Amino acid sequence: MPTSTRNQEHEHGRLFDFQATLPKLPVPDLPSTVQKYIESLEAVLPRDKFLESKQVAEEFAKSTQGQELQQRLVERAAEPGRANWLEEWWNDLSYMGYRDPVIPYVSYHYSYNDDPECSTASQRAAHVAVAALAFRAQLVDGSLAPEMQKTSPLCSHSYKYMFNACRIPHKPSDFCRTVDYAANETITVIRSNQFFSVPITQLGMPLSTAEFVEIFERIIELADSQTAVPVGVLTADNRDAWADNRQLLLNVAGNAQVLDAIESSAFVIALDKAQPVTREELSHAVWHGDGRSRWFDKPVQFIVTDNARAGICGEHSMMDGTPTLRLSDFVIGYEHECPQPARTDLGFSRLEFQTPPKVVAAVKRAGEFFDTGIAKQHISVLNYNAYGKELIKTLKCSPDAFVQMVIQLAYSRLHGCVRPTYESSMTRKFLHGRTETCRSVSNESAAWCRAMAANASRAECVELFRKAAAKHTQLTREAIEGRGVDRHLLGLRMLVQPGEEKPDIFEDPAYAYSSHWYLSTSQISSEGFASYGWSEVSPKGYGIAYNIKRDSLMMHIACMRNEFGLNSDHLAYYLEQAANDVRKLLAQ
Structure with missing residues (x-):
């Protein structure tokens, strides 16, 4: 592929x-x-x-x-x-041809220190989104400098798989899909098993931190008032099972467009209901959560919990941890602009999967498989x-x-x-x-x-x-x-x-x-x-x-x-x- x-x-x-x-x-x-x-x-x-x-x-x-x-x-x-x-x-034997679930056996997580400037999940998510998009902008416009090891440059090849990329389940080996950056200028937001697409530029201007706060608050309110089949847990399944179930989704009208929107988006932000306190609880929340409100195939998936804690879950197949370490340090140290009034009439759209009985059954089985596997992790x-x-x-x-x-x-x-x-x-x-x-x-x-x-x-x-x-x-x-x-x-x-x-x-x-x-x-x-x-x-x-x-x-x-x-x-x-x-x- x-x-x-x-x-x-x-x-x-x-x-x-x-x-x-x-x-x-x-x-x-x-x-x-x-x-x-x-x-x-x-x-x-x-x-x-x-x-x-x-x-x-x-x-x-x-x-x-x-x-x-x-x-x-x-x-x-x-x-x-x-x-x-x-x-x-190496890519095939260790990653794309590996059929066990990417979570917990492939993906890694970085759990961030608390941000004293953020008291709510919407504020923390907005800080993360704006900073990550600023890093992406440097990558897209060509101004991002190469990494150096002392005086030796490091290969930048894996950066091509950071944004607007997604691992795709396929038999006998998966592949990584990338799209042109300009083809999808959105991020995917997940809350309460539901998916939303947020354009990063609206009314001719990039969204500000305050505007992201307002949008995330609206998404949380909307998502928490409704229920949905947790389709995201399919990405935590055995890769062959997920390949079959992805095709099952594609066989239903409308789902191809939803999958395309998620897979081609710049990155994912999962707004998680968890409120972790200990380091272990934070690690579990950022690494895998309950497995439902996630899309584990995305190489960059930020997690923000209800008590404003945050981190990143990285899908490992095409990109090792050093580029996302650089991204994370950039996000953590980013200097945000002074608060400005948010513009009105800013929008987002719901990405709604169609879930006939066969899909519901597949989701239920995948969820049970995830729960059994994660329960073994200590x-x-x-x-x-x-x-x-x-x-x-x-x-x-x-x-x-x-x-x-x-x-x-x-x-x-x-x-x-x-x-x-x-x-x-x-x-x-x-x-x-x-x-x-x-x-x-x-x-x-x-x-x-x-x-x-x-x-x-x-x-x-x-x-x-x-x-x-x-x-x-x-x-x-x-x-x-x-x-x-x-x-x-x-x-x-x-x-x-x-x-x-x-x-x-x-x-x-x-x-x-x-x-x-x-x-x-x-x-x-x-x-x-x-x-x-x-x-x-x-x-x-x-x-x-x-x-x-x-x-x-x-x-x-x-x-x-x-x-x-x-x-x-x-x-x-x-x-x-x-x-x-x-x-x-x-x-x-």
Whole structure:
């Protein structure tokens, strides 16, 4: 299916100034990747199993088949017109071809700090809308500057999927629909299971903050006086089921126009009736709510609750978290104009789905499916105020490596061992780059955790910590440079042709085990967030999102309530204990 219907002129402007000069994602050297893979196994496997897997991996690196697969990958990377050798595979395997629901298993959320200038939901929503539209205006008119990592520009490709875009359910793989920005100058507002379209320019002028307040108040009053079938929950269903039910909707006259209006709109604002108080309640509200008054396929969906709290729920398939982090920081820090009288005769329109009995039945089943899945999600948000980035730097340690060691120590204390850990490393310095895996568990980190458990001397524990942190920094740097393990091995595996024997390295249980993420972690840094996070990626594991602020650490821990007995509150306890202990260890 096509991924874009947008006019190519929108790939121009300041944001895309460096696209033509960005390097392509490299193909790492095969022996080097295999050696890193072997090192990553040693820390998480029993000695006998490790030696068996080591031999299998070394034989693959030397084999004729290994060399042939490597050559195929090199040739694929060099194909004329191919921006990135990984892109097509990664987008399909990890996102578009993935059939579990996007919520909770794909989408992420950023929950914002409170805005002291806003006491009502309408005011907060108006502030969010005006600021987000100002950011969009810069993207549309070409004035938005490219992101930089120190002096290196980052790829801007994913920004094309931020506004006026939507993931579309389809078998066997979904696709992303984009439309020209000028084709739909509206936002979609959702309240009480009902959908409304708000033109962002009326009577020849953009809506002001005060005018958005007035419109949102009218929408809330109107929506709360009526009821509707919660069609939005269909977007929280299994992707194949949603593909079938989207077609069911399209078979009813009038629904195609409603779907088009939502999917092509600039973004969504969901005005939620929830009134969250705790960080956990806010995370649940922004991440998924009750699943009904949402459209989870939109890459940008702002949530505003009745007690004026706010955040963003991002659909992950075509855009990772850094562009929406930039958008969110812009929204949070936006300077609003002085209040002006609102114009009269400003309008909005209701987007009304036709819901015959088959649609109602599908919605009911999707709602039950959502409720069952979300009930299994257990989250804890640790707001650790003892120190943050500034103190960690005085301890002469990378803040990210520091927190990763805290995570390893906490997990090993809770579960008695270290297990495979994923940390997302951004590869946007390359054309169409997204992420690479940093395998956070190393021989060095495992040795440090063992020394801490054995109450070894302070001098020994400090020395081992320094080695572990330095190793982690090295692994992270290599991943950012496109020289990690997992994406390269994936590329080789994908090039095994039908009828060819699969290499033993990919049949070895250690390959599956070492990429089964018992800890899925990632970090951002924003002073404006109360929390942020996503789900675990394995029923046996945790998802840990951490925000390294100047003077505090925020950790969002998610796991499943199931037969494996994991508990996010327990891990949060050990994370706090570990953070205290590491500071004490290094500060003496």
